[in-house]
Amino acid sequence: MEQVISADRPEWVPVFTGVSVRVFRKLVRIVARRGGEQTGTGRRWGLSLADRVLLVAVYYRTNLTFRQVALLFGISKSAANRVVDHLAPLLALAPVTREHGPDTVLIVDGTLVPTHDRGMSASSKNYRYSVTMQVVIDANTRLVVAVGEPTPGNRNDCRAYTDSGVDEQCRGANVLADGGYQGNPGVIMPYRRPRKGQPPLPQWKEDLNTVHKSVRARVEHALAHMKSWNILRNCRRTRDGVWHATRGIAQMRNLSMTA
Structure with missing residues (x-):
């Protein structure tokens, strides 16, 4: 099969991946440092490292089937599958391994990702089998700091926050979230609206809620940006x-914002 797109033709990179050529080259260097380049003996890859990274980025951006992606790169369907299996962990955002400083402000929110794997998903409020992905960003830089492990889509955020392990990656920081994270004492949530018949919130609480909402919107914008990579839609x-895939997209988004 003839290869249609290649990293040797940089004009195709933004079209198929959604990132600039400069960001893509940074991504290739990161994967190379993590061991993506083939060394030693054994079966050789039919594509260069840059083309294999491009294949994964195209797959995440377009959500084409492996049969369709394979045609673009002139390889077999099984070879395209092996490339993604091999490089996906190397392309992903690294987990947080140290405690944050007390001045760090993080924002967490969950998003539903429809998935075909019934073993880890559940029917959720979008009426599809989904998983919940907990995503944490830095309130100042708006970069993704952590992505929790997937939890069933019918699990609420207050439980998914701990079950996903993302709470451990927020250690030491001030964490903002919406009202769905009740039961997590380390999370800062807005003041709850009084029930009918109860006195209204004082003005200072209303003002704090307004500030909280405006800051928390940053994580919603980050999730919307990440979902422009179509693999997070199905x-x-x-x-x-x-x-x-979610951590790989977080890595590409962070590189795009700091390039």
């Missing part, structure tokens, strides 16, 4: 595939 990957 993920066909199984097991850790949706987790690697």
Whole structure:
């Protein structure tokens, strides 16, 4: 099969991946440092490292099937699958391994990602089998700091926050979230609206809620940006595939914002 797109033709990179050529080259260097370049003996890859990274980025952006992606790169469907299996963990955002400083402000929110893997998903409020992905951003830089492990889509945010392990990656920081994170004492939520017949909130609480909402909107904008990579709208990957894909997209978004 003839290869249609290649990293040697940089004009195709923004079209198929949604990132600039400069960001893509940074991504290739990151994957290379993490061991993506083939060394030693064994079966050789039919594509260069840059083309393999491009394949994964195209797959995440377009959510084409492996049969369709394989045609673009002139390889077999099974080879395209192997490329994604091999590089997806190397392309992903690294987990947080240290405690944050007390002046750090993070924002967390969950988003539903429809997935075909019934073993880890559940029917959720969007009436599809989905997983909940917890995403944390830095309130100042708006960069993604952490992505929790997927939890069933019918699990509420207050439980998914701890079950996903993202709470451990927020250690030491001030964490903002919406009212769905009740039961997590380390999370700062808005003041609850009084029930009917109760006195209204004092003005200072209303003012704090307004500020809280405006800051918290940053994570919603980040999630909307991440979902421009179409794999997060209908993920066909199984097991850790949706987790690697979400963290890989977070990595590309962060590079795009700091390039």
